[in-house]
Amino acid sequence: MxxxxxxxxxxxxxxxxxxxxxxxxxxxxxxxxxxxxxxxxxxxxxxxxxxxxxxxxxxxxxxxxxxxxxxxxxxxxxxxxxxxxxxxxxxxxxxxxxxxxxxxxxxxxxxxxxxxxxxxxxxxxxxxxxxxxxxxxxxxxxxxxxxxxxxxxxxxxxxxxxxxxxxxxxxxxxxxxxxxxxxxLPLGPQYYPPDQVTDQEVRFMAAELIREQALEFLHQEVPHSVAVVVEEFQERREDLTYISATIHVEKASQKGIVLGQEGKTVKRIGTAARKEIETLLGKRVYLELWVKVSKKWRRDEGALRRLGYVLPKKE
Structure with a gap:
């Protein structure tokens, strides 16, 4: 446009x-x-x-x-x-x-x-x-x-x-x-099309909606140790999107908390996140969540980059 x-x-x-x-x-x-x-x-x-x-x-x-x-x-x-x-x-x-x-x-x-x-x-x-x-x-x-x-x-x-x-x-x-x-504001042109409301990619927004629900259902230090990466994002049918995402935590004990007894906690996170993503996309979503331990990722620059926390180069 x-x-x-x-x-x-x-x-x-x-x-x-x-x-x-x-x-x-x-x-x-x-x-x-x-x-x-x-x-x-x-x-x-x-x-x-x-x-x-x-x-x-x-x-x-x-x-x-x-x-x-x-x-x-x-x-x-x-x-x-x-x-x-x-x-x-x-x-x-x-x-x-x-x-x-x-x-x-x-x-x-x-x-x-x-x-x-x-x-x-x-x-x-x-x-x-x-x-x-x-x-x-x-x-x-x-x-x-x-x-x-x-x-x-x-x-x-x-x-x-x-x-x-x-x-x-x-x-x-x-x-x-x-x-x-x-x-x-100064006088100036339009920088984006009138119907665009953000510059974020849909994959990033889906990952953020999953993290939002992790923040909602987890407590104490655990939610701050969570990072979410969308591994797959596929249009399976015109009315269905398949998303596979990994929830990264820093400790094995945190993985157990995220999963919950018999996987109930991660299921609640997934159900709530799926509804939010469906609202975003305007179509049905099949969401799979995995939980992985990435030791001390918040303190590791390499791990931060792998999880998408990369600043643009200074001009």
Whole structure:
């Protein structure tokens, strides 16, 4: 599909890349899913759910916004954590706008302060500065007597062009945030076809939906030790897709937990994931899951690469 030229677009058409940053579990993926109108990023109450950078695309009559969902910035404890923080940091390159998303129901943490330094003090950012909007999310959980203190503490983290309260789950102030985003985007063309909502391949999205259900059904440290790789993805019939995927864990004991008694846990993961993938594809899915021990994969750069955690080369 050919993209329209600037001359074919309405006068004053705007477009650009908007990085959404914040510490783990502040609602970045929830917001992007709501904006694009489709689940392109998995969601879990467990922190550090997003591991890779992905793009969500919203095309409007007057603008095209490419949201960049980033892993939550935190203090890493292993190679996977380092990969996630580097992926989030690189998302700041060549952007037109940054949304710094915080949990306003709580005061700023060390992670919030770290992101503030990255946005406002990092030398690389000074070469091509982009405006920053502070998004005070989870206002529905904020106690009124804490509102002023928390707001002022977050505003002290940097020189923000704009700020606003938001409830990503309820939708409070989302339209106002969208207006602000468009206002700060430059004039420009459409970078993606109007009906495209993400740049992710279907295989990756299927693997993420399986991992989402692993996060749902597993507890404590086990879900964070899980990686999912789709080994086969075949259209068997017009109305049926066959998918074979491997769930990687770090220890034999974790494999037993993922399998569950008589394989019941992995079956529940598979059933729930299959329904999500069928919704994504709009057709029936036959899903096979396997569980494999890949010892200490989160600490091994080679294992990370084999499991698909590869950063693009620095330009």
């Amino acid at each position: 050919e993209l329209p030229t600037l001359e074919e677009l309405p006068e004053g058409y705007r477009s650009g890349f908007v990085a959404v940053l914040g510490k783990p579990n502040v609602g970045k993926s929830t917001l992007i899913n709501a904006f694009v109108g489709q689940k392109i990023a998995i969601i879990s109450s467990k922190p550090q759910t997003t591991r890779r950078r992905l793009r969500g695309i919203l095309t409007l009559p007057q603008a095209q916004i490419i949201f960049i969902d980033t892993p939550g910035i935190h203090f890493p404890k292993h190679k996977l954590g380092e990969y996630m923080v580097e992926a989030a940091t690189r998302a700041l390159r060549d952007i037109d706008l940054a949304l710094f998303m915080v949990d306003v129901s709580q005061p700023p943490t060390r992670e919030d302060e770290q992101i503030g330094r990255l946005l406002f003090l990092d030398p690389a950012r000074k070469e091509r500065p982009a405006p920053v909007i502070l998004v005070l999310n989870k206002v529905d959980l904020l106690r009124p007597k804490k509102e002023e203190a928390h707001r002022e503490a977050y505003l002290a983290l940097g020189e923000f062009q704009e700020w606003l309260f938001l409830s990503a789950t309820r939708g409070d102030n989302r339209e106002r945030l969208l207006e602000l985003i468009i206002e700060y």
